[in-house]
Amino acid sequence: MEFAAPEIAGQAIPGQFVMIGLGLPGEPGLFLPRPMSIAQAEGERLGLLIRIFGAGSRRLTALEVGERALLLGPLGSFFDLGSATRVLCVAGGVGLAPFLFLPRWAERHAPGNRVHLVYGERTASAVFDPGRIHELAGVEPEIWTEDGAMGRMGRVTDRLDVARVDLVLGCGPVPMLKTLQAQIAGTGVPAQFSVEERMGCGVGTCVGCVVAVEDGGRGWRYERICVEGPVFSAERLRWSI
């Protein structure tokens, strides 16, 4: 879905998110705003990839042209490409969102990158149109489906080769990210994951969205996904304790 949101679109960096809702008084099923990763930012237009999970996302996707939503952003941390030139993006499900934005953004802001996008879904019917992915992201996705009805059969993590990449970026369900984290551990390839959680405020006040991360040498601590995240260095993530 696209929204006219020039201020957000003008500042957005891949990995960041917005809080989107209908404002007050809210509607049944959509009172709190929802965090959504920024999937496109072109000129005044902000693109979000919204998958229907419950009443809130159903209401958001039912918004019609001319209707208004309340957007707050861009929020949170972002993917840091650093000096990487060969970037592997691993997307599970709606975790595709930031990688629809990242390749073209990287072209503009850090030219010389080669981005390879691996994208998996449970079923072929859930796959976001590959032609559209190419159009938006400018890269040809390598698609995996668990039912094998489109692309390669299995999971994105089944045949992952990180030997010739400088940086791995991941966004998707926690089990996928955990597998990815285990595969990358020890290879010396740095990785950054965008993680999600139910949020209240989106700006750090309510401390509602936390994830356990390594705390230097002192064990672990909770950090707020909305402020310290949503993008974390993969090796720091301890998930829940």
Add this chain to the structure above:
Amino acid sequence: MVDLGQTVLGVEFQNPILLASGCCGYGEEYAGLIALDELGGLVTKAVTREPRIGNPPPRVSETPAGMINAIGLANVGLERFRREKLPWLRENLRRAYVLVNVAGWTVEDFVHVVRGLDDAEGFLAYELDASCPNVERGAEFATDEALLGQLVRSVRAATQRPIVVKLSPQVPDIGRFAEICETEGADGVSTINTFPGLLIDVERRRPIIGNVTGGISGPAIRPMGVYATWCAARRVRIPVIGIGGISGAADALEYMLAGAPLVQIGTALFVDPEVVCQTLEGLRAYGERHGVHRLADLVGALEA
């Protein structure tokens, strides 16, 4: 011009709108989005004796017309609050007043935090969180008459600053608890804290919240909050601060008519931080529409 000011706790609040504890962090987090110094004031996130990491996630979720939360009093603790958070509040809030929310598990915990902060600058008063539903025994103080009396008495002996006691809705007669606070020397009560609730994911047959149960806030609880405020305000002379589901001027006015000179906005901030400005504008517009020059005249003006 409509005068929104309220003289409460010995000072003149420029308007009746405060931000509720737990919903505005330590102020700083909302500084870019809300003109904090235009407010009547704010109530900080709870401060405990030691830092707390809080409950396992998920900690929040949507509920019908509101939200459930079980943060578990995650906070930086007394020492860091005093060293890192209070100076910011002192520098940046010149007209808006700061109430420091204090939480604990024993009377001694509360007294320790109050003594540890009392000579610091940058705040007006304490709000004692006698009613957090999201930690073990959290609401014990506000549901046990003898314990509540002991808490207020002990904190009263430890400070000259105003004390406001945040009460639980989980009692049969909240007016009685407000009376105890008044008798033991509290300067105000705030009504209400969240209602305990449970949200279940039926597909997984598991609770949605990591802590299993949480506190329900938002518009869903507003009529209960207004009721509790009305019950308490009729029984005590100390001010009652109204909390629960306020999303605009009309909601704030309900609490004021029920007897609250000050109100707190919480959950609605998450939905739209501009709720603060809109509420203030709405209060002025109401005053003009009804020929009310001093908003304070509306406090307790319910005709029932």
